[in-house]
Amino acid sequence: MQVTSSVREPLVTGGKTYKDVTSDVSRQVEGKPTVGWLLGMAVSLGALLLGSIALVATLWEGIGMWGLNKTVGWAWDITNFVWWVGIGHAGTLISAVLLLFRQKWRTSINRAAEAMTIFAVICAAMFPVIHMGRPWLGAYWALPLPNTFGSLWVNFNSPLLWDVFAISTYFSVSLVFWYIGLIPDFATIRDRATGIRKTIYGALSFGWDGAAKTWMRYEAVSLILAGLATPLVLSVHTIVSFDFATSVIPGWHTTIFPPYFVAGAIFSGFAMVLTLMIITRKVFKLEDYITIVHIELMNIVIIITGSIVGIAYITEFFIAWYSGVEAEQYAFVNRMFGPYWWAYWSMMTCNVISPQLFWFKKIRTSIVATFILSIVVNIGMWFERFVIIVTSLHRDFLPSSWVMFYPTLSDVGVYLFTFGLFFTCFLLFAKFFPVINMAEVKSVLKSSSEKVKR
């Protein structure tokens, strides 16, 4: 069935056998935590703890702990929200869209990418809740729940409500998709484990029996879920972009936002996957599974999406000029040359110029360069959201209300908290869950590994 191309590089190197795959991946789950892991965990928990001071202060004292003001009602909170949601796009794209497109190289990275998605979405979802003035009420008033308040209902016209649906749908589908994929691997670990671990992984694997029929159902469910998840990849960030696109604020009121946001999300998501995978493959010695080919392919996606984003930036400018709307024109000139010029040019450098370096094969196949650029891209994408949100708001229609926004320690702290949360979750995942989808990797060994063929 499998067609082997002589031009294609093997997806898994090092002549791995099925047993090698199992033992290479399970080794991390079964062994003692490594020093690197413990160190990482300590740093993450530290960030979590430090950040929680800021979070508690915000919840206790009020949103006034942040740098927001009468004109700039959103800044770091929604910047972080959109940034994390964007990062959360890669997982589903890799596992669902690439599955539909039969891209086999996805198999060694999809597990970690999906995990990243879920943790990123958790971090993202935190912001819409904590940015509320009264989160203790807003957390459930924003849901269309039957209630005893009378005929009170949510406002279906509000893009914020659309966000609630978009994010929660995306999160649940991603979670289910991820977990379904984990079941066969949990079963593998269960089969190798003893004692209490056997029981736990046994429970987690839902009694997987490895029968042909089970495998068939597994494949079918994966495909259905991939089908369901694919439109979500496009819809989530489209809807997030509606928060801005449907408003009247110059710099927000832009029809280009949905495709531009989706491209940006994939762009940042892939960058984050790269950042994480480069570390993981090193620490867990998985270089044979996540090869330079994977990295190169992902870098290519980054060039494409980065270029789309770049074109979107330029188009925005053109349209602002072409529209003849004074406030709109000013908003864009202000981005470039106003008081937040540095944010704009950071965004331009990181998002548009730096990914173009990947046109050079030498750079896109260099681990160090990729690692650095993947971080640069995510810095750039953070600035993109900051530029859109803050520099549009801070100088809108009436000059009398023009202000500057300066972040406070609490702004930084809450952001740090999400980093702590994200990495704590990711490290726990890396230790206790198989970071590579063993079952699926095994399915591609045949077409790529010399040894297994013999």
Place this chain on the structure above:
Amino acid sequence: MKENNKTYWNGFEQLTNDPEFVKKAEREFPEELPTNGASEGGSSRRDFLKVMGFSLAAASLAACEAPVRKAIPYVNKPVDINPSVPNYYASTFASGGDYASIVVKTREGRPIKIEGNKLSAITQGGVSAVVEASVLSLYDKQRLTGPMVDGQQSDWPTVDSEVVFRLRNAGNVRVVTNTLISPSTESALQEFAGSFGAEVVTYDPVSNYGIIKAGGALPSYRFDKADVIVSFGADFLGTWISPIEFAKQYSKGRKISKENPNMSRHFHFESNMSLTGANADYRTPIKASQNGLAVLALYNLLARRGGAAAVNAAAVEIPHLEKAAEELWANRGRSIVVAGSNDPNVQVVINAINDLLGNSGETVDFSKPAYFRKGNDEQMNQFVTDLNAGRVGGVVFFNCNPVYDHARGAEIAEGIEKAGVSISTNETLNETASLVQIVAPDHHYLESWNDFNPKAGEYSLSQPTITPLFNTRQAQESFLAWSGNNTSYYDYLQTSWSNGLFSGQNEIGNFQEFWDRALYNGVFTSENAGSASVSGTGNVSGAASEIGRTYSADNANVELVIYQKVGIGNGYHSNNPWLQEMPDPITKVTWDNYLTVSQNWAAENNFKMSEGNTKMGRITVGNKTYTLPVVVQPGQAVGTVGLAVGYGRTKAGRVADGIGINAYELVDLSRGYNNFEITEGVTLELVNDNYKLPQTQTANTYMGRQFVVQEATLGEYREDASAGRYKPQVYAEGEFVKPSKISLWKGHKYSQHHWGLAIDMNSCIGCGACTVACQVENNVAVVGKQEVLNRREMAWIRIDRYYSSEAGADSYQDLERAAANPEVVFQPMMCQHCNNAPCETVCPVVATTHSSEGLNQMTYNRCIGTRYCANNCPYKVRRFNWFKYHDNKDFAAVNVAQNSDLGKMVLNPDVTVRSRGVMEKCTMCVQRIQAGKLSAKRENRKIEDGEINVACAVACPTDALVFGDMNDPNSKVSQVLKIEESIEAVKEVNEERAYHVLEEINVSPNVWYFTKIRNKDKNEA
């Protein structure tokens, strides 16, 4: 039972008094309580659980602090006090000579709001920010709760005996007071003076002695009768003498319509940019040292035209002066020339100019003198000298604070000890009262009876609107008591009215009826005022030679011009957080004192101010040096620096203490009058210390955005009534149409009312009375300096102040920069109550909705605080509760109206105090609308136009805001907007000047603005 002496027994046991029975009968419940268990001493498991359950419940109950709510019902309802129904009492605000006839709104016996009294011939229903805010000072924690003797709490009998005893042997007694415009107070004071041989010394912190000395009296000014107004530094709309009255008059000449396209032309010559200067058609910055010469030059220009003898004067080059002279001459008898200078010589020339122009008796009326200022600078100066020389045996400070607000305050502070007896009647332990032996605190004016005579023939009354909160006593009553007259001041007042005004009229025969009428109206006008025989003329050539000596055309020194701020004034009310947080109309700075410097000076020092970031300046006057932040003020005359009085309080209270410096110390007394223009010995240097000023607006210009401000000149307006209008058009289906013609919205229909507001930017002078009125009416929190620095002030209505850019500016950078001497425009901005409101669509929980009467409503209870609405508001009028501002010790020092039981008495019970985390904004005083609708409904009639009015419009001294029902074709708002009758949300407005801010985004506001029209020959900055 007792009567028929029968006793029924329960049984034989009772009859026989069986011991067993008696024992049981004593214990009502014969069964053992189960907790005791079967056996004595031990306790079972059940008991343990019971006891534990009980203690747990008790402990948790005790942990929930049950709030003690003190609600004391009226056993006997007082007449006229109905819960939730406000009562209104006419009264009078007077502080020094600052005067306003007012109506006090009380709820359940508490004064909560002050509005103007429309029956007053002087203030005509107008108020100022200070008057609006004064209700809060009633509930000021700093007020003394009782009299004090030698630093100890005391009681009134002790005070009275001590005062009489000490003063009897004191020797020379002086009573120091600010201007008194109350005839009965003056006579009470005379009684006191008579019995102790005391002399009354009157001074004003910001004195107008120059006018009185030059003309013998303060004339009545009539700006409404003037077609040409020339002012040399008189800030008559903001702080000069009687600004409410003058603003009202001035606005009459500034209102224009197609039928009457005429307006007064206003020339202004000044050093600092004042509120009045900002409203002028032609404003010329001049150095203070040229002031006198400029006035002389004008005199000579007019004298030449009138054939009178010119006087000797150094030549001085002043733009627009020639033009002013020409137009004054063309409008003889219909013009007015005023000067703010306190120099009597300048005022002599001013009087001569008005004589030359035939304005005397017309616009400047010495025959109807005003009494707003009576202070005598020389007398006060002499008093300080006497005090320090030990020639004063006893001194009484009658509601004045000279230690703080006199140039020789420090000497007075030292001298008080030299006087054998010192007494003060101040309400608080301020800088002066804290140094005296006996403090006999006066009532707040809202607790007092009094009468006032602000102008010849014009009288008004003030009446108590609340029982005195503290153990204070009206100062007049104290004076009467000390002079041995034991009548209450109320009786004293009635007697003096009965003997004086009542007998002088023959309209009403019964005194009680006369008194009740006057009290009800708050004002009384006496027909036979008897015209004063003051001519106002003086020796012009003598004055001219004096001016030639003291002024110079080319002073190279830095000049300091000391001025009053509109909100803080002379500093007497500076402990009022509403006034501290009110942005200065010009600089938009709150909570701070600063030096205003010219753009030129800033450029010379390579210094730019942006986003409130500035540097400190060090000013040295003689041997005094102060370091203050610097504000680069467009329009500030080159070579001058402005500094406001009213700051540098040390004992005002925790709101005002420690802000800025006391500029009174710099006032120059060497010329025999209080000179606020220091032209010699001033140096100013930039200090390299960064400072951030709490400004509510940091952008100076409107960036040439016609969709925000639309303006034209009078000439253009006469040619085309829609001159200056910006009419955006949208291309749709082959043609250009008004934006309102295209909409995704179905559009509202308002079958009942459709509330709207029309704002005339020509009338708005930017005084800020509306902003404080709104704050009082709507319980708007004060957030303090730090939160203003964080750009989080809560004001529901703000006045946007824009300077013009330099002519020909077209790059964004140039547009951002204000011109060196800019035109100024004021634009009141509040929720526009859009029919297609962008805030309403984005709220995820429908907390902000549209009413059936066109209002955009905010439901605080439902708000979860996403702030999306505020972001999406194109006018940025929504305000978020970043913190809990009420009952929070972090804000107790500034938000006094929401943090203590005393302060909370001022809150409007009809308006919710917002909690942390919710959005708020202008409601168009929905509580007033509802109250008005309710009373109309109860009386089964339609609402009359004008019956319901919003707080900002009521406060406005220039009637710039017109509120009403746009569905009613006869309402004033419909009339001024020329609305075609319809119940559609989008009304056809035919008034050419009316426009919507941001018309092109078609949010369809219910607030309309009228183009600003300047009376200029051509468009020039």
